[in-house]
Every structure is written in structure tokens, then in C-alpha cells.
Amino acid sequence: MTGKLYLLPNLLGEGDPNELLPTNVLLIIKQLRFFIVEDIRTARRFLSKVGMGVSIDTLTFYTLNEHTTAKELVNYLDPLKDADIGILSDAGVPGVADPGADIVRIAHKNEVKVVPLVGPSSILMAVMASGLNGQSFAFNGYLPIKRPERINKIKFFEKRAITENQTQLFIETPYRNNSLLEDIVNTCLPTTMIGIAADISLETEFIQTKTAENWKKNMPELHKRPAIFMIGK
Amino acid sequence: MTGKLYLLPNLLGEGDPNELLPTNVLLIIKQLRFFIVEDIRTARRFLSKVGMGVSIDTLTFYTLNEHTTAKELVNYLDPLKDADIGILSDAGVPGVADPGADIVRIAHKNEVKVVPLVGPSSILMAVMASGLNGQSFAFNGYLPIKRPERINKIKFFEKRAITENQTQLFIETPYRNNSLLEDIVNTCLPTTMIGIAADISLETEFIQTKTAENWKKNMPELHKRPAIFMIGK
Numbered sequence: 001m002t003g004k005l006y007l008l009p010n011l012l013g014e015g016d017p018n019e020l021l022p023t024n025v026l027l028i029i030k031q032l033r034f035f036i037v038e039d040i041r042t043a044r045r046f047l048s049k050v051g052m053g054v055s056i057d058t059l060t061f062y063t064l065n066e067h068t069t070a071k072e073l074v075n076y077l078d079p080l081k082d083a084d085i086g087i088l089s090d091a092g093v094p095g096v097a098d099p100g101a102d103i104v105r106i107a108h109k110n111e112v113k114v115v116p117l118v119g120p121s122s123i124l125m126a127v128m129a130s131g132l133n134g135q136s137f138a139f140n141g142y143l144p145i146k147r148p149e150r151i152n153k154i155k156f157f158e159k160r161a162i163t164e165n166q167t168q169l170f171i172e173t174p175y176r177n178n179s180l181l182e183d184i185v186n187t188c189l190p191t192t193m194i195g196i197a198a199d200i201s202l203e204t205e206f207i208q209t210k211t212a213e214n215w216k217k218n219m220p221e222l223h224k225r226p227a228i229f230m231i232g233k
Numbered sequence: 234m235t236g237k238l239y240l241l242p243n244l245l246g247e248g249d250p251n252e253l254l255p256t257n258v259l260l261i262i263k264q265l266r267f268f269i270v271e272d273i274r275t276a277r278r279f280l281s282k283v284g285m286g287v288s289i290d291t292l293t294f295y296t297l298n299e300h301t302t303a304k305e306l307v308n309y310l311d312p313l314k315d316a317d318i319g320i321l322s323d324a325g326v327p328g329v330a331d332p333g334a335d336i337v338r339i340a341h342k343n344e345v346k347v348v349p350l351v352g353p354s355s356i357l358m359a360v361m362a363s364g365l366n367g368q369s370f371a372f373n374g375y376l377p378i379k380r381p382e383r384i385n386k387i388k389f390f391e392k393r394a395i396t397e398n399q400t401q402l403f404i405e406t407p408y409r410n411n412s413l414l415e416d417i418v419n420t421c422l423p424t425t426m427i428g429i430a431a432d433i434s435l436e437t438e439f440i441q442t443k444t445a446e447n448w449k450k451n452m453p454e455l456h457k458r459p460a461i462f463m464i465g466k
Binding site: 018101116119135141166 | 254255257327330331335337338347348349354356358360362365366368369370371374433434
């Protein structure tokens with residue numbers, strides 16, 4: 001296995017990768033011919049925008065999603081015998097709130113060099129811009145869908161945020177954002193700090209941190225906007 | 234307050250910012266004239282490499298570190314009346330394992346627009362490349378220095394990593410890395426997954442994930458190399 005496994009960043013929405021990603025990352029992407037991707041159509045569109053210098057039809061794509069079997073994953077790494085491979089998410093970086101970790105784990109077992117590249121991550125950018133504790137923070141993925149369990153989980157995160165001074169991040173399917181925010185501000189103490197980061201890196205970017213009490217007076221419209229929610233001290 | 238507060242990325246070591254940061258980020262940095270920085274000398278060197286198009290002596294710098302008082306912080310935001318300000322760490326991104334959160338919090342209180350920019354973060358890149366769970370992970374900062382407390386904390390993180398399937402990240406002052414790694418591999422169960430990411434984005438980059446048992450057989454030399462440690466399931 002002489003090839004490297006690159007973890008490629010994708011954008012968080014519309015835009016030109018040539019402006020929004022570092023030059024050295026773009027150079028690496030342009031040299032790759034094998035891609036493991038969440039969605040082939042999205043990947044082709046992204047690589048066309050980057051400008052590969054060769055026809056997109058000459059590239060090889062493997063699909064990585066919840067239906068991909070462990071056996072398929074191992075086969076995806078075959079090209080590493082003499083070529084590099086890139087993993088590409090639909091948005092943001094692979095392996096963080098996105099598929100990719102399983103294949104990276106297999107790569108480490110086979111002593112393949114794994115190389116993470118620089119790009120936008122809504123989780124990281126949300127912590128940076130929240131003003132909440134960034135010396136200790138946790139990303140927790142999705143909350144439970146059923147209301148009683150969801151409320152319990154919000155209480156659990158609030159307690160951990162306060163007792164451990166650890167900022168708690170989570171996400172929701174974008175069409176449920178407004179109802180989640182209502183549950184957050186109605187469940188948390190009035191003085192608890194709540195951060196919201198929506199449409200990160202886009203023109204409509206909205207990032208603010210306020211107490212639950214202050215959010216209640218003026219609730220933002222988050223319907224279908226990709227958002228990160230934060231509870232802090 | 235019509236100005237924006239930009240959170241600027243710095244590199245994780247030597248290199249050319251013009252290759253390693255996105256073009257749109259470089260354009261924003263070049264337009265700024267006010268900077269809140271961890272260390273003025275390091276900031277001047279970084280901005281010289283970026284190439285500001287004006288003499289570095291015409292720029293205004295404010296120092297942000299553990300000695301900066303709350304009153305000074307408020308004054309630092311004065312230029313926002315009619316100009317933008319950038320916050321710059323010595324390495325990586327502000328507000329994440331670095332100063333910056335306090336001033337961002339003041340900015341939010343004053344309804345200043347806070348804009349995070351894309352750049353390298355060793356924490357994010359470590360999670361991406363570890364193969365450990367990136368759907369749930371926590372950054373915990375530094376471990377206690379005293380050995381018994383440190384061992385207890387490692388046990389605490391291992392338990393949380395296993396029971397919650399939440400990858401636990403932490404850091405150490407680089408000259409203590411080797412001794413920390415010994416404590417980790419000797420404290421954790423032989424089968425626990427330990428990820429190490431050192432010199433991220435540099436030529437000597439080293440990122441591997443193995444069981445505690447397998448690390449013991451072949452311990453890497455981490456002395457004085459910036460490193461992220463991870464315990465996972």
C-alpha cells in the first residue's frame with residue numbers, strides 16, 4: 001500500500017471552491033483519480049467546479065453511505081496499491097458528523113497513511129464564533145426525535161454544560177430546527193447561554209449567543225437552514 | 234458598531250499562508266487594520282508572510298492573553314465603531330483551545346457580527362483522521378499535571394469513551410507528551426483504541442490509531458511535537 005488516503009473538505013453550501021479552499025488542498029484534489037464519496041452526483045459537481053484538468057468521466061467513484069457493507073469498504077481501498085484516494089462528503093469534512101470513520105479505521109489497520117486536509121467545518125466554526133467555552137466542548141450529533149426523550153437529553157446537556165463547563169453542541173434535521181429551538185429555550189434555565197449558528201460561511205450566516213430568556217423574546221427563523229445548537233455556561 | 238469581528242486562522246507551524254489558507258480568507262485579512270492577537274511578534278510575522286500591501290507598522294495590535302483584563306477587552310472593541318477587527322491566535326483558530334471566547338462573548342452582547350473564517354484546527358483534523366467516532370466527540374483541554382489525578386482522569390475519559398461511544402480528545406504541554414502516552418497505554422484496557430495525531434499539517438505529520446496493547450509494543454517519539462491524544466471505542 002504506497003497510496004495515501006486523503007480526507008477532502010467540501011463547501012458548506014454554494015460558492016467557488018477555488019476561493020473557499022486553500023491552494024495546496026486544491027492541488028492535491030486535482031491529482032486524485034479515485035474518490036470515495038457520499039453521493040456521486042454531488043461529488044462530480046464539486047470536482048467540476050474545482051476544475052480537474054481531465055474529464056470527470058475518467059475518474060473512479062465509490063459510494064460511501066449507511067448501505068455500504070464492510071466488505072465493500074475493504075475493496076474501496078484496493079487502488080491504494082499504487083494510487084492515492086480521496087474521501088469526500090456532501091458538505092464539510094469527512095468523518096466528523098459525516099461518514100468516513102469506518103474506512104479510515106480500516107486504513108489505519110492496514111498501515112495506510114491518512115492525511116486530513118483543511119476546509120470548512122460547521123462544528124468548529126460554531127464553537128469559534130459562539131463565545132462559549134472552547135477549552136472544553138462536545139459534539140453530540142442528533143437529539144432523539146421523541147419529545148419526552150428529547151427534553152430529557154436537553155436537560156442532560158444543560159447539566160453537563162454547567163457542572164463541567166463543557167459547551168454542548170448538537171444538530172437537528174433542518175426542517176425540525178424551529179421546534180427544537182422552542183424545546184431548548186423552554187427546557188433550559190432562563191440564564192443558560194444558548195448559541196445558534198446557522199448557514200455558516202454563507203451570505204445568510206447567522207451566529208448569535210444569548211440567554212434562553214433573551215432568545216424567547218425574539219426567536220429566529222431557522223426552518224430548513226443548516227444549524228448548530230450550543231448550550232454553554 | 235458597524236464593524237465585524239473576524240476570527241482569523243493561523244497556520245499550525247511553518248509554511249506559506251498563501252498556499253495553506255483559502256483565497257477569500259487571505260483577501261479579508263489583507264483589508265484589516267486592527268488585530269487582537271495572542272503575541273504581537275508572531276502576528277507581525279504571519280501578516281508579513283500573508284503580504285498586507287501596507288507597512289506592518291501602520292497596523293494596530295492589541296494583546297490578548299491570560300493577563301488581559303475585562304476592561305481592556307471592552308476597549309479593544311472600540312474600532313468596531315467604523316472598522317473591522319481580526320482576532321489571531323499563535324497557531325490554529327481563535328476560541329478553540331486558545332484565547333478569544335471572552336472577547337467574542339462581549340461582541341455578542343453588543344450585537345456585533347462575529348465571522349469565523351476557515352483554517353487549520355488540529356482538533357478537527359485529529360478527529361477526521363483518527364477513524365474514531367466523529368458523530369460524538371469531546372475536546373477536554375489539558376489533563377491534570379499531578380500523576381494520581383491524571384491517571385484518574387484518563388480512567389474517567391476511557392469510561393466515557395466506552396459507555397457513551399464518545400471519542401475523548403485532550404492535549405499536553407509538548408515536552409510531557411511521552412510521559413502522558415505511557416500513562417495512557419498503561420492505564421487503559423489493552424483493547425481500548427488510542428489515537429495520536431502529532432505535527433498535523435507539517436511534513437513530519439504522524440496520525441495513527443491503535444489499541445493500547447499495540448501502542449505499547451512500539452511507542453512513538455512525541456517529545457516537543459504538538460500532539461492531540463484520543464481515546465475511543
